[in-house]
Amino acid sequence: MKIDGIDKIIIRRLVKDARTPVLSIAREVGISGAAIHQRLRKLEKSKLIDGYKMVINPKALGYTTTAYVGVFLDSSSQYSSAIKRLKEIPEVIESHYTTGNYAIFIKILCKNNEDLMYLLNKDIQNIKGVSRTETFISLDQQIDRQITI
Amino acid sequence: MKIDGIDKIIIRRLVKDARTPVLSIAREVGISGAAIHQRLRKLEKSKLIDGYKMVINPKALGYTTTAYVGVFLDSSSQYSSAIKRLKEIPEVIESHYTTGNYAIFIKILCKNNEDLMYLLNKDIQNIKGVSRTETFISLDQQIDRQITI
DNA sequence: GATGAAAGAGATTGTTC
DNA sequence: GAACAATCTCTTTCATC
Numbered sequence: 207m208k209i210d211g212i213d214k215i216i217i218r219r220l221v222k223d224a225r226t227p228v229l230s231i232a233r234e235v236g237i238s239g240a241a242i243h244q245r246l247r248k249l250e251k252s253k254l255i256d257g258y259k260m261v262i263n264p265k266a267l268g269y270t271t272t273a274y275v276g277v278f279l280d281s282s283s284q285y286s287s288a289i290k291r292l293k294e295i296p297e298v299i300e301s302h303y304t305t306g307n308y309a310i311f312i313k314i315l316c317k318n319n320e321d322l323m324y325l326l327n328k329d330i331q332n333i334k335g336v337s338r339t340e341t342f343i344s345l346d347q348q349i350d351r352q353i354t355i
Numbered sequence: 356m357k358i359d360g361i362d363k364i365i366i367r368r369l370v371k372d373a374r375t376p377v378l379s380i381a382r383e384v385g386i387s388g389a390a391i392h393q394r395l396r397k398l399e400k401s402k403l404i405d406g407y408k409m410v411i412n413p414k415a416l417g418y419t420t421t422a423y424v425g426v427f428l429d430s431s432s433q434y435s436s437a438i439k440r441l442k443e444i445p446e447v448i449e450s451h452y453t454t455g456n457y458a459i460f461i462k463i464l465c466k467n468n469e470d471l472m473y474l475l476n477k478d479i480q481n482i483k484g485v486s487r488t489e490t491f492i493s494l495d496q497q498i499d500r501q502i503t504i
Numbered sequence: 505g506a507t508g509a510a511a512g513a514g515a516t517t518g519t520t521c
Numbered sequence: 522g523a524a525c526a527a528t529c530t531c532t533t534t535c536a537t538c
Binding site for chain 2: 217320
């Protein structure tokens with residue numbers, strides 16, 4: 207898959223605003239809308255583009271606390287069953303199987319510290335195989351972006 | 356800001372695919388396109404919607420390694436200057452000021468382990484105030500989603 | 505809040521170069 | 522790859538309910 211300068215402009219515009227009309231990009235680039243359209247279809251068929259998403263502001267829903275939690279498992283064989291349970295907790299928005307101290311590393315969103323405590327002590331600690339957790343609360347996020355094209 | 360069932364349908368459809376036409380949502384819900392359009396404008400004006408983004412698949416660009424890095428600072432007064440330097444590293448896609456052991460906690464994307472090593476040992480370790488780092492490499496990501504509406 | 509209508513803008517496709 | 526043109530669909534606004 208070769209990506210030229212025009213493709214990069216298309217991608218950068220749509221990463222910024224996924225609802226940007228193809229014709230508006232066409233006018234910026236200086237080629238026809240049909241040509242931009244054709245390129246976009248090609249980019250979508252390649253695996254480069256994963257989709258288009260509306261971004262929700264969690265704060266507007268009252269989710270003011272972001273935290274990362276390192277989860278220790280008694281045995282790594284309990285990974286898949288633990289993940290299954292974590293998927294049922296809507297506040298868990300990312301999960302990783304990681305090298306290092308933890309077995310599972312998750313990102314969670316909570317409305318307040320009480321909810322966070324409940325989530326940690328009840329929802330997560332009660333998952334079979336989870337021995338203990340280690341929590342990092344994000345007090346300030348300064349960088350949040352996608353990889354540069 | 357009150358969100359009713361129709362708003363939820365609008366949001367859920369656009370979270371899935373931000374380029375879904377308003378009229379397509381209108382047909383699903385059973386009200387006019389103009390009404391959906393009006394609701395969407397209102398949702399956009401509230402701070403609930405943060406925007407619309409094309410999602411890039413980093414793997415398609417060769418970024419196969421995701422890692423989290425805890426960064427220790429000599430002094431927390433070096434936070435803002437360190438962030439400034441981290442912003443210049445395109446592989447750093449998230450940064451958090453966190454409670455717990457680390458001062459800064461970042462998410463990075465790398466093409467391979469060599470790049471990761473270079474990033475840690477050169478780019479990050481050379482930032483003034485950084486004493487040491489602790490790295491967790493993600494071997495498997497099972498959950499990646501937004502908060503449920 | 506919702507509607508329908510209307511005008512303008514955009515998407516999409518086939519043909520041609 | 523891109524352009525052009527035709528057609529269809531969507532967006533946006535406005536008067537009305």
